[in-house]
Amino acid sequence: MATPNDDGCTLTGALSVTTEILRSITIIHGPAGCAHHNFSLLHALHASRDFAVPPPVISTDMTEKEVIFGGEHILEEAVFCAAEKRPDLICVLSTCVSAAIGDDVEAVCRIPSQVPVVHVPTAGFLGGGFLAGHIQALISLSRFARRREQVPSVNLIGEKTLEYEVDEHYREVLRLLTLLGVPVNVRFVCGVTLDEISHLGEASLNILRDPSMQPVGEHLRRELGIPYIDSFPLGLEGTLRFLDLAGRHLSIDPSAAVAAEEALQKEMIGAFTHLRRKRISFPAAPTDEYRSRFGYELADMLELEVREGGNPVPLPDPFPVGTSGIRRLLHRWRRRCHA
């Protein structure tokens, strides 16, 4: 079928990282349209996260003239102008157009500047999809981190900052880590400064947002010597396992945290027992095994009957994080059963 691949644009993936660095400027080397697409998307998502002002994104506004004669000079000017604003960092992202005409973006970024300039190769489809851009940006930025003496704390790696519930997911992980008595060192990268990124090496454990971030996890393990857990906690059992695994990685006895969370889960399930024996159905569209597994786990727990013709309930992608995420999901299921 003639549909786009669902991976999105490399540029968008990289922007979801670079625009989360406080006091930084992102330059998109390409036509203004490419930057507008992404700027508008970021504006929409920022609005839904109650951020008033969109992040600083500059386009080199490449036109037919630069397509014909080359656009390195306008990038150089844009970097110079951005540096005059004295940000902590300038991130330069390339586009399909600048890559197709062969502009040497890396060389322009190497020109000495008063502000660190990092090039994230994101030539749209030429550089892969959204995930490739996300990973590439994280790896490019990790160069600002150094090995340091580690203290019991965790970094959160590769949060999907364009997710509508990104802050709710973060708060849930924070709550679970608090049960273990462990602080978050750096959110890499979500609302942090360049200075905070430089402290990435102080954590003793990295927690990846999901398994797609494994290339970043591996990179940081090699460069900074930090082991990782490959996903935020998903599902009821998964949340308990997460506490157990994180505790063992951090040499902390997790039993009290696991017991407390188990009690919370029982209480939460108790609040939804009147759904018992309701008939539900999962989305007809192909759902990945991952999400289905958590859906069936919940259905079993609440003794729901999953069958065709049942009340259609959502199985969101990404699946909600932790016990709190499941509580919000069960409210949605209950609404569907009542509707």
Add this chain to the structure above:
Amino acid sequence: MPECAGPLWPCGLTGAAACLSGVRGVGVIIHGSAGCYFYPSTILHSPIYCTSLSDHDIILGTGDALVRTIDALQGRYSLLAVLCTCTPAIIGEDIRQVLDERYGESARILVLDAPGFAGEYEAGFQSALSALPLSLDVHRENSVNIDGLSLMDPFWRGNLQEIQRLLLLAGAGCGATLCAGAFSWDSELSSATINSNPDLRSGLGEPAGMMLGLSDVKKTLAALEDRFCSSGGVISDHVIPDAEERVISACDKYQRRFDPPAVALFGQSRSMQAIALMLTEYLDAEIACIGSRNSPSEGPFPVEVARDFGKVSEMLDRERPDLVLGSSFEQATCPSAAFVGVTAPLRGVVRLHARPLAGIEGSLALMESVLNACMDHQKGSQ
């Protein structure tokens, strides 16, 4: 310095996609990367397709990817429109030849060059519209076309419904709706056209007036009634006087307590001029500035180009208006002012009903929003 800090307006590709995806029977294929597809598909809420080009296609030619996409759409549309994005334009492949060799006369396929680097949204929209093989019936005089409708406009649905209502009251039928609603590319256009957005005029049919701003609405409807109602009309006799009286009364009441606002408007140039005129006529508002997303037009108020967030911020810092009309970008930039959304995008709010900006109800809705926003703002500042 070509710096463009936070571009606020879409490129020609999005304009072309907005135009063609609003015409029934046309299958829109974006010939480019998935990145170029996602934005128009998100804002237009209409099925469009993409060849999702990869580096492999760039090296070996994009024809195969396009043919695969077209083959999968065969039989679903009576006309396919291939919009070539920046990259196919740069590599210079002869797409027309590829398609002629593969399909000959067996499929109706339009090929449009729509690289984002070559023009703005309005240019892409107009170029796509002029490429459609539309036919105009000069003898079809009992109905009127509506142009200026775009799926990207948050007010298109409301505008369409309102203008259709007014045409009915004026005794006229509704002709082609360019480019949204039920209009199909192979149906014939009526001989006259009224415009709902002066920045997206089609140039098709005899111009029969404009429906944005109460003064123009009055003139347009009076002319329509003269033409279609032999015994005078309910609009000129009742609907407009009633609407105008309500606006005057509400503005008068506002002015008994408050000074008129200094207003900054941001959006398409001609549309903002029309709205500014209405605000001065009925509210005696001071027009502090107009920032235009597209190429500025002549009009009663000076217009500055404001296509990027940096320029918008500079203008708002300079003018410090009481009231801002624009998009949620302007709302974010100037939270201290009263705000009314008139320009896409309007983020961070739930919008469910078909709110018009054009016609009588559109004028009333706008003045209502302006007065409420100004009063809330005054109360807040007290």
